[in-house]
Amino acid sequence: MPIWKRLSLARGIGIDLGTANTLVYVSGKGIVLQEPSVVAIDRKTGVPLAVGSDAKKMLGRTPDSIKAMRPLRDGVIADFDSAEVMLQKFIARVDDGQGLMRPRVVIGIPSGVTGVERRAVMEAASQAGAREVFLIDEPVAAAIGAGLPVAEPTGNMIIDIGGGTTEVAVLSLQGIVLSQSVRVAGDELSDSITQYMKKVHNLIVGERTAEEIKINIGSAYPAEGGEEPSMEVRGLHMLSGLPRTVVVKGPEIRESMAEPLSVIVESVKRTLENTPPELAADIIDRGIMLAGGGALLKGIDTLISHETGIITHIAPDPLSCVVLGTGRVLENFKELDRVFSSHTRA
Numbered sequence: 179m180p181i182w183k184r185l186s187l188a189r190g191i192g193i194d195l196g197t198a199n200t201l202v203y204v205s206g207k208g209i210v211l212q213e214p215s216v217v218a219i220d221r222k223t224g225v226p227l228a229v230g231s232d233a234k235k236m237l238g239r240t241p242d243s244i245k246a247m248r249p250l251r252d253g254v255i256a257d258f259d260s261a262e263v264m265l266q267k268f269i270a271r272v273d274d275g276q277g278l279m280r281p282r283v284v285i286g287i288p289s290g291v292t293g294v295e296r297r298a299v300m301e302a303a304s305q306a307g308a309r310e311v312f313l314i315d316e317p318v319a320a321a322i323g324a325g326l327p328v329a330e331p332t333g334n335m336i337i338d339i340g341g342g343t344t345e346v347a348v349l350s351l352q353g354i355v356l357s358q359s360v361r362v363a364g365d366e367l368s369d370s371i372t373q374y375m376k377k378v379h380n381l382i383v384g385e386r387t388a389e390e391i392k393i394n395i396g397s398a399y400p401a402e403g404g405e406e407p408s409m410e411v412r413g414l415h416m417l418s419g420l421p422r423t424v425v426v427k428g429p430e431i432r433e434s435m436a437e438p439l440s441v442i443v444e445s446v447k448r449t450l451e452n453t454p455p456e457l458a459a460d461i462i463d464r465g466i467m468l469a470g471g472g473a474l475l476k477g478i479d480t481l482i483s484h485e486t487g488i489i490t491h492i493a494p495d496p497l498s499c500v501v502l503g504t505g506r507v508l509e510n511f512k513e514l515d516r517v518f519s520s521h522t523r524a
Contacts (some may be wrong), residue, residue, distance in 0.1 A: 184421035197248065201470070202501065209501055212270060235460075243463055247262035253341075262306055282311075283312070285300075287313050289359075290345075295425070305320075312518045316338050320500045321467065322503035323498065323505075323506065324469050324503075329352050332457075333350055334460070335449070339442065341471065353516065360441055362442060368388040370437060374410065397432050398432065398481040406427055469499035473493065501505065
């Protein structure tokens with residue numbers, strides 16, 4: 179029996195298994211879950227205490243008996259057991275048990291992961307209850323979710339800036355013509371803010387505070403009009419060891435993120451340099467599409483346009499592009515069956 183016919187007998191679940199957030203799409207229903215990729219586990223018993231938003235609230239605030247962690251780093255599974263627990267809990271939340279079979283699962287993963295890392299994702303999903311697991315490269319899923327005509331013989335360029343990886347790819351006829359995958363993305367932008375606060379302000383701030391700074395006053399390019407925001411930041415002063423509040427301004431946060439942003443821009447330039455001329459002409463006409471949570475950083479589209487000379491668009495719903503792409507593949511499986519990079523049966 180063809181794969182697409184077998185798939186139609188079961189519920190389909192699409193998952194964007196992200197370093198920062200996990201999104202789940204159920205065929206016929208749409209996006210039904212969007213939670214941080216965080217797990218809290220009792221160290222003594224190994225019993226999971228919380229996943230998602232409840233677990234994220236515990237980050238940096240747990241006693242020694244509880245471990246709150248992110249099971250994915252740089253877009254791949256860093257802690258297999260925790261990732262399996264997280265997937266089990268998320269699939270259980272969305273799987274109503276009404277299908278004839280266990281669900282088929284489509285998971286978006288970074289295009290640059292190794293074979294071992296791919297097998298780890300498939301194994302975790304199989305152990306979490308999937309009957310069949312299909313993997314799709316994130317740039318392809320993001321392009322489909324952003325509405326790019328990936329099935330046509332034209333060049334489409336997508337930049338998917340997630341939490342752990344940035345994927346830059348040129349697509350045509352349902353496949354990747356060439357791509358760059360760099361493990362520099364939202365997490366590194368936050369880390370650069372953390373290091374800057376230590377170095378310049380002698381202030382130790384947590385992961386969540388650095389992320390708030392990035393969201394509230396961070397930018398990749400100076401805003402028009404010259405107005406720059408500022409923000410009060412609370413942390414632990416390194417010299418006195420006491421809590422302290424300092425005021426930071428937008429330009430210094432932009433400066434602190436300059437290095438990881440330059441890595442992202444260089445990966446875009448390298449991809450463009452190696453793009454076949456006909457596809458490059460299409461990209462100049464159509465522009466570059468930005469997806470992923472990193473696309474929400476103020477001015478990043480302007481920065482990429484300025485550095486490449488090509489107009490850059492932000493997808494209508496950049497956070498959901500990958501999971502929407504997995505969902506559209508599930509619901510148009512026969513037409514888009516060439517997009518999968520690998521699959522396995524449980």
